[in-house]
């Protein structure tokens with residue numbers, strides 16, 4: 001029994017789960033195929049700032065001064081990862097500014113630090129659906145009436161307060177904190193979870209309810225289920241710009257291919273011709289619609305049903321569509337036992353009511369989805385990509 005449970009148990013880090021949510025194919029490359037990619041300069045910049053924050057807040061007799069923090073940052077700096085001296089200088093200046101701003105807004109001695117970069121492992125789910133999620137919490141502080149869990153972010157964009165209210169990472173961190181401090185579960189309203197945006201010098205905070213923690217766990221379990229079912233479809237998003245797998249990803253790799261031959265034809269010429277033809281079709285369609293509108297207006301004005309040109313004629317054809325009185329038809333067909341035969345499941349109607357259904361029903365409907373057939377079409381994006 002213990003063996004079968006252990007077999008189905010998945011050990012997964014929060015960052016791997018997050019990678020799956022942003023793009024399942026990226027997760028597969030990273031976690032299953034174990035394809036290594038060089039760390040991006042943004043990631044290295046983030047790591048240096050995270051270690052500087054750890055240095056600043058490491059408890060000691062005296063907290064580090066701004067100068068000491070700067071020295072630590074400079075000694076950790078890695079100029080080799082940048083593409084040019086200008087880029088390296090700009091990044092270094094940005095790092096210095098972040099640390100200066102941090103000291104302007106915060107006095108490290110004011111904080112009661114409980115833990116820094118603490119590793120955790122928590123169990124989620126139960127029985128054969130039991131899994132272990134691991135991660136690292138940047139910082140845990142003791143506050144006047146409880147605790148605060150802080151995660152540093154080096155993102156350029158500041159999210160809205162809503163994002164922090166629903167942030168899954170913070171919920172997992174709080175669940176991990178509660179597994180180490182179970183007596184704090186009764187004080188949930190006094191436990192703060194915060195994202196500190198270093199580039200903006202701003203912190204967004206929220207708290208969590210028991211329900212939110214439960215919902216979060218359910219989302220995690222669903223994600224793990226998708227991984228177990230080996231669902232690894234790519235998701236194209238702005239994050240692709242920072243993905244190290246573009247050269248092997250089916251959505252991008254063609255961009256990196258030098259040889260584009262299909263039999264003896266040059267595929268790159270065919271691609272460009274296809275794009276041009278699709279664009280010509282849409283211009284023609286627009287022009288046809290305008291001409292049709294004018295000719296119809298002319299026919300109405302002249303009271304004619306056919307018009308003649310040098311190359312042929314155009315005739316107006318009238319198509320009438322009907323709908324039936326459903327009650328009447330039902331009353332006629334039901335006694336003959338034929339009413340069920342004409343009723344058909346309507347996907348569009350389902351889509352229209354879907355948003356109004358309770359969440360539990362929505363989930364069941366999603367589960368009832370069966371793949372019918374797969375068709376592929378070509379979508380054209382014009383311009384340089």
Ligand code: SF4
Pocket residue numbers: 023025026234235236237239240243244245246249250251252
């Ligand atoms: S390039 Fe984009 S779609 Fe492809 S694996 Fe990376 S994130 Fe996913």
